[in-house]
Amino acid sequence: MPQMQLKINGSKHDVDLEPNVTLLDALRERLGLVGTKKGCDYGQCGACTVLIDGQRVLSCLTLAMMHRDAEITTIEGIAPNDSLHPLQQAFIEHDAFQCGFCTPGQIVSALGLINEGQAHTDGEIREAMSGNLCRCGAYSNILAAVRQEVRRAGV
Amino acid sequence: MQAFDLLQPSNTREALALIAKTKDAAFIAGGTNVVDLMKCGVTSPSTLIDITHLPLGAIEASAKRIRIGALVSNSDAAHHSAVLEHFPMLSQALLAGASPQLRNMATVGGNVLQRTRCGYFRDPAAACNKRHKGDGCDAFEGVHRAHAVLGTSDACIATHPSDAAVALVALDAVVELEGPAGTRQVSLEEFYSLPGETPWIENDLKPGELIVAIDIPLGRAHRHSTYLKVRDRASYEFALVSVAAGLDFDGDRISAARIALGGVGTIPWRVRGAEEALVGTSGDAAYQKAAEIAMTHAIPRRDNAFKIELAKRAIVRALETVRLG
Numbered sequence: 001m002p003q004m005q006l007k008i009n010g011s012k013h014d015v016d017l018e019p020n021v022t023l024l025d026a027l028r029e030r031l032g033l034v035g036t037k038k039g040c041d042y043g044q045c046g047a048c049t050v051l052i053d054g055q056r057v058l059s060c061l062t063l064a065m066m067h068r069d070a071e072i073t074t075i076e077g078i079a080p081n082d083s084l085h086p087l088q089q090a091f092i093e094h095d096a097f098q099c100g101f102c103t104p105g106q107i108v109s110a111l112g113l114i115n116e117g118q119a120h121t122d123g124e125i126r127e128a129m130s131g132n133l134c135r136c137g138a139y140s141n142i143l144a145a146v147r148q149e150v151r152r153a154g155v
Numbered sequence: 156m157q158a159f160d161l162l163q164p165s166n167t168r169e170a171l172a173l174i175a176k177t178k179d180a181a182f183i184a185g186g187t188n189v190v191d192l193m194k195c196g197v198t199s200p201s202t203l204i205d206i207t208h209l210p211l212g213a214i215e216a217s218a219k220r221i222r223i224g225a226l227v228s229n230s231d232a233a234h235h236s237a238v239l240e241h242f243p244m245l246s247q248a249l250l251a252g253a254s255p256q257l258r259n260m261a262t263v264g265g266n267v268l269q270r271t272r273c274g275y276f277r278d279p280a281a282a283c284n285k286r287h288k289g290d291g292c293d294a295f296e297g298v299h300r301a302h303a304v305l306g307t308s309d310a311c312i313a314t315h316p317s318d319a320a321v322a323l324v325a326l327d328a329v330v331e332l333e334g335p336a337g338t339r340q341v342s343l344e345e346f347y348s349l350p351g352e353t354p355w356i357e358n359d360l361k362p363g364e365l366i367v368a369i370d371i372p373l374g375r376a377h378r379h380s381t382y383l384k385v386r387d388r389a390s391y392e393f394a395l396v397s398v399a400a401g402l403d404f405d406g407d408r409i410s411a412a413r414i415a416l417g418g419v420g421t422i423p424w425r426v427r428g429a430e431e432a433l434v435g436t437s438g439d440a441a442y443q444k445a446a447e448i449a450m451t452h453a454i455p456r457r458d459n460a461f462k463i464e465l466a467k468r469a470i471v472r473a474l475e476t477v478r479l480g
Contacts, residue, residue, distance in 0.1 A: 019160060020156045022156075043190075043191055046256060055230075056259060057256050061190045061257075063205075066186070066205050112256070113255065126390070127390050130254055130255075130390035
């Protein structure tokens with residue numbers, strides 16, 4: 001089994017991986033980073049969203065071995081130590097979840113949205129968050145939380 | 156997902172040499188389609204050749220053309236200033252496809268090669284002539300509301316899923332391929348194959364060939380253009396009907412027209428007869444006539460006849476949108 005190194009949340013991790021291990025399974029099953037969720041596992045729900053070099057992608061549809069040179073950011077790495085990222089705080093303030101399963105993907109996706117800097121109005125934010133499904137239907141509160149962070153970040 | 160080997164060449168020459176000598180190998184770039192189909196059990200290459208380290212990620216603009224490297228992501232292509240300026244229909248089509256995460260991963264080269272989302276194609280337990288020669292087609296009497304009405308055959312009615320390819324076909328895009336026999340260029344419109352009796356042959360990609368770029372000529376009807384996508388949800392859904400439309404005017408008369416349709420054809424569907432009917436005309440009546448011509452040969456199944464009228468109205472709407480600019 002090939003050994004390789006993945007750089008996740010600023011730390012290097014040595015891990016043994018077969019080529020057919022997705023980035024999602026590498027995170028969850030091999031490295032114990034279970035904050036990233038497996039919803040559909042077919043690229044349809046957005047629960048597995050992570051950032052690769054600052055860009056949001058679906059970790060279930062990409063092979064871990066294709067990202068040995070990349071900076072991977074998961075929900076565990078968006079704020080230092082036990083502090084909350086302002087967007088996490090916004091999700092709490094706006095009650096932007098019910099069961100919480102899609103929440104890590106929603107938050108990481110919204111951070112990708114802010115990095116892109118192209119969504120400002122409610123309509124643009126809804127469109128730019130459309131890749132993240134919420135089975136509980138907390139969309140209006142998710143929109144409120146993301147809107148607050150877009151304004152705060154001033155993008 | 157089944158086991159496979161992963162090879163990671165650093166340049167195009169090396170990638171072509173690997174695919175030539177490796178049995179049952181496939182290229183992988185964004186992976187959004189091939190990984191999905193491997194998980195479904197629809198495709199099972201024994202080797203994947205990762206081409207993401209190849210130098211095919213640039214967009215080059217010249218006085219007459221824009222050349223988009225095969226590895227440019229859908230997001231980067233959609234937001235590139237030259238694409239926005241010269242091909243609004245392409246930028247809009249790219250942004251109408253999939254979700255932001257998928258657009259960050261997916262590449263322009265992979266986009267034009269993506270496989271149909273027909274549910275029977277994706278389900279190895281179902282009958283599908285495209286997946287397995289001679290099996291029959293469960294879509295004919297099954298769930299086919301989203302299936303094609305143009306370019307169908309007795310073997311297959313699967314819809315081509317790409318939005319970007321619809322715009323690219325309307326824009327006279329040319330595919331640049333490298334392979335064992337050297338480099339060649341094919342118009343994207345001619346690159347696609349109708350299903351006929353051989354629905355498993357979807358395009359003119361030869362064994363060992365790699366798409367290295369998509370080349371698009373500039374033109375006034377390319378610049379004055381739009382992409383209209385009609386779907387069941389406001390976002391993140393495949394087209395029921397889509398229209399890539401471009402117009403150029405001489406005074407108030409149309410001097411050039413580009414129309415291609417998505418969601419209704421087995422391949423991205425350019426409607427040259429409708430374009431020709433528009434040239435020399437002025438006024439909205441010509442739009443309706445063009446729409447009628449575009450859908451003349453449509454063949455509906457039980458549950459997708461609505462697409463014919465929907466497509467006509469979408470064509471008229473798209474042309475009006477371009478005219479009002």
